[in-house]
Amino acid sequence: MLIESFFNAKPEMLAAVQTLMVESITSAQQEYGQALLALSGGSSPKPLYESLGQQDLDWRSIKIALVDERWVDKHHSASNEAFIEACFTKSGQDNVDIVGLKTQADNAAEGLSEAEERYHQLGRSFDFALLGMGTDGHTASWFPHAEGLDDALSNTGHEHTLLSVVNAQPSKVTGPHTERITLNKKAVLKAKTVALMISGPEKLAVYQASKTASVEDHPVAALLQQYEKDIHVFYAP
Structure with a gap:
């Protein structure tokens, strides 16, 4: 089921998402x-991460993993790991525990098994998963008509597989880094709380269209059209 929360401004939306995240964090810690x-x-x-980092939480017992990653080293400007680390560092959390997806392998396919092992060492499903959505209808690194999309969205296969390798078709949304590693749909839906955060009228139109679109054209539909898990949707202009 979709649990939709629409706001008039981004600060209100971000505050609501943060409240849900903090509730999830404290509940899991307990x-x-x-x-x-x-x-x-x-x-x-x-701004959400920078604000969250300023909250009075027990950061020693919070572990952060990535929903997806471009196959670039951490020092690269396109690295999600580096971006998230910088957000929390700016807010004063210099030692936040982040589990990255990029390995020393030459490509994502060769690095997949090591990345899987890192995530399996977390020991259980995620307490909270935060997703975004692109104007092309992608979420995580589930890009339209991408190589590996079927695997990422499969309802079958090995029960304990958490990750998939995706090679996207180049576009303005993907930029030059089309080789990705990402949580698969099964792993996302196993998270206790799943939130999708979108903003702007263009993305709202894509979101609404995705409720009935094919998953090949709008992969976010794989979340919006399933009934296994509640998806908390947050929108602001």
Whole structure:
């Protein structure tokens, strides 16, 4: 089911998302002694991460993993790992625990098994997964008609597989870095709380269209059209 929250301004939306995240974190810390978050890159969540880093939380028991990553080294400007780390560092959390996806392998396919092992070592499903959406209808690194998209969205296959390799078709949205590694749909839907954050009228139109579109054309439809998991959708102009 889609749980939609529409706001008049981005600050209101970000505050609501942060409230849900903090609730998830504190609940997980009480139940498990640790909170596991899966976070996305992109400019939209930047103020959210910087604000979250200023909250009075037990950061020693918060572990952050990536929803997806471009196959670039951490020092690269396109690295989601570096971006998320910088956001929390700016807010004063210099030692935030981030589990990256990029390995020393030459390509994502060769690095997949090592990345899988890193995520399996987390020990359980994520407490909170934060996703965004592009104007092309992608979320995570599930890009339209991409090589590997079928694997990422498959409902079958190995039960314990968390990640997929995706090679996207080059576009203005993908930029030059089309080789990606990403959480698959099964891993996202296993998260206790899943949130999708979108902003702007163009993305709103894509979101609404994705409720009935094919997953090949609008991969975010794989989340919007399933009934296994509630998806918290947050929108602001």
